[in-house]
Amino acid sequence: MKQEKRERHAKILATLNAASSVRVAELAYQLGVSTETIRRDFDEMTRAGQLSRTYGGAVRALSAEPHAQAQPRGLLLAERQRIAKATVDAVADARILLIGSGETAVHVARQIALRMKDITVVTHSFAVAAAVGENHRIEVMMIPGRYHPAKASTTGGHAIVFLQSLYADCVILGASGLTGDGPSHALPEIAAVNTAMLNRAARCLVVADQSKFDQPFSTRFADWPQVSTLVTDAPPPAGLRKTLETNRVKLLVA
Amino acid sequence: MKQEKRERHAKILATLNAASSVRVAELAYQLGVSTETIRRDFDEMTRAGQLSRTYGGAVRALSAEPHAQAQPRGLLLAERQRIAKATVDAVADARILLIGSGETAVHVARQIALRMKDITVVTHSFAVAAAVGENHRIEVMMIPGRYHPAKASTTGGHAIVFLQSLYADCVILGASGLTGDGPSHALPEIAAVNTAMLNRAARCLVVADQSKFDQPFSTRFADWPQVSTLVTDAPPPAGLRKTLETNRVKLLVA
DNA sequence: TGAAAATTGTTGAAATTCCAACAATTGCAT
DNA sequence: ATGCAATTGTTGGAATTTCAACAATTTTCA
CATH class of the missing domain: 3.40.50.1360 (Rossmann fold)
Structure with missing residues (x-):
């Protein structure tokens, strides 16, 4: 199931689309995975510039417009x-x-x-x-x-x-x-x-x-x-x- | 000094303008007030629709920047x-x-x-x-x-x-x-x-x-x-x- | 002036989060 | 099959945040 992580990341982005901020615990419950997994996802997505962490959650990265392409x-x-x-x-x-x-x-x-x-x-x-x-x-x-x-x-x-x-x-x-x-x-x-x-x-x-x-x-x-x-x-x-x-x-x- | 709260709120907004998320502890240190004061500011500003809380901090309200719409x-x-x-x-x-x-x-x-x-x-x-x-x-x-x-x-x-x-x-x-x-x-x-x-x-x-x-x-x-x-x-x-x-x-x- | 209201700080217990280390599982390549 | 790498879950203690209650200070206004 190599796809699962991708799907999860997509859903995290979709959630941020609807809600400006998400919490680790909430997301873990919604997606049926452990909080540590969500934390690791956040780390990865932060490195990819898709979001930025907050204590207990994450928000959409400043420059992550819906369709921000490469240069x-x-x-x-x-x-x-x-x-x-x-x-x-x-x-x-x-x-x-x-x-x-x-x-x-x-x-x-x-x-x-x-x-x-x-x-x-x-x-x-x-x-x-x-x-x-x-x-x-x-x-x-x-x-x-x-x-x-x-x-x-x-x-x-x-x-x-x-x-x-x-x-x-x-x-x-x-x-x-x-x-x-x-x-x-x-x-x-x-x-x-x-x-x-x-x-x-x-x-x-x-x-x-x-x-x-x-x-x-x-x-x-x-x-x-x-x-x-x-x-x-x-x-x-x-x-x-x-x-x-x-x-x-x-x-x-x- | 009734102005102090207003100034603080303005500074919180300004910080949020530059950083997409702020933390209670950080803000309390920066502004030289207690964390409880910041928390109370957050509550108030949330009711005013200026920001929304996260665990440990706050983020800009979803509809607070692009077109400065009515509420x-x-x-x-x-x-x-x-x-x-x-x-x-x-x-x-x-x-x-x-x-x-x-x-x-x-x-x-x-x-x-x-x-x-x-x-x-x-x-x-x-x-x-x-x-x-x-x-x-x-x-x-x-x-x-x-x-x-x-x-x-x-x-x-x-x-x-x-x-x-x-x-x-x-x-x-x-x-x-x-x-x-x-x-x-x-x-x-x-x-x-x-x-x-x-x-x-x-x-x-x-x-x-x-x-x-x-x-x-x-x-x-x-x-x-x-x-x-x-x-x-x-x-x-x-x-x-x-x-x-x-x-x-x-x-x-x- | 004096009292009510508003603002802010302090404190301690409860809840939550973080982090690192380790284990279990799966997929993949040799 | 075997071993390696990637992914995920678990656990326990440390750090942080929250919340409510109470106290101290300042502001307001009658």
Whole structure:
């Protein structure tokens, strides 16, 4: 049962989510383990920066926001902003937009909220919906489906069925990696939704920063001929560029 | 020196601002007073909603920083926790749960994440989905629809159509107000989704704190006979209680 | 001024937590 | 199978906190 500790840690975090502070004794009772185990969990989670101890309990760590990620964000922020702006330029004429999930897609969504209006945006990403929703002149439609905690987005059969009855002028998709075969994603569930989105749109833009070049991931969600445009922040390596040309993928380097 | 207590309270808040948790002994030493004085300060400040006690110390109150809201949140936090716990007790046997939107519903969702497993939760609220999603043993399904920025939830025709093809053991709904006519909501779009949810579930629980008693809002989303149980934190006024009895609504006062 | 109220300190017993050391169990690799 | 490492429970004493009761001091205000 190697999973048990992980589950316990998750529950401790969930408890802190609801209650600002927890007590060792209370938690031990709730989770059916000894107080010493809880104490050890606390030690470990403290080292991991997830919480901080108090006498008799623990509280959420100061910098442990719900979705505080590692720092790739900060490093590529400027690049992503450039990609996002170039993307919005490229879709300025669209009236119905499909948008996928991922950090870059959220940047695009923010730019869309800033610069577009009187359009409809359809997405399966909570973060994208929240970002675009800031603009009251934009209609935001949420795709149904299984909630995927890691990516805060919906996936699965419901999502795909829903997409079948949809039309969009344009779809904007992020990617975990870009290879000669096509764009791919680390999570098969997300990849499946991406594929379904792609099939419902007249035009397909893939947005990805240079760190994705030549990185293969488990599931390819498109072939290059299906992609209209790739928006990125640096010229791709020769091999990839060649493939793009062959398949008539328009390349936008922001 | 009547000012001394005020100054001390300010310093305690300041310390809490920098440290996320303080200890009684440490504070007593720093401020040059006895531990009992600090304890009494804590009691007082807890009643004022500025902090909450831990064994050996205190932490900042949950709703005390981000937006410096009025106190409805802070004051009712404990009550909502109680309502949430009682609600989970009441639905412990359900396998498929529908959950609406609102602050109280989110509290219920957090408790569900903590205490239930191997169930399916269907919701139209982003916050509920995120809260329940913390628990990997729970399947979370998101309802499609127009994204409603103010409430971070989905509404509209797509949501209602989606709900038609759904069954749930139990639905948990918040409310803006509770009158003799039934529970009502300030936003017609949300009320419409609530009604649709209610029609798909075998049992209907309404959760609402006492501030909702006898408050009418624009759109009534249910008649009392449709409601199985009302979970609240104080006995309702006589008129309302009578109506509940007449309509066989089970009353749970947490 | 004088008395009630508020504030703070002190004290000692009870409850709780902490910590280190050791034992039992499980999973995993050699 | 055997041994090692990781995980968890148990135990007992030390340290800390809590709580209630009472005393001392200061503030308020009639």
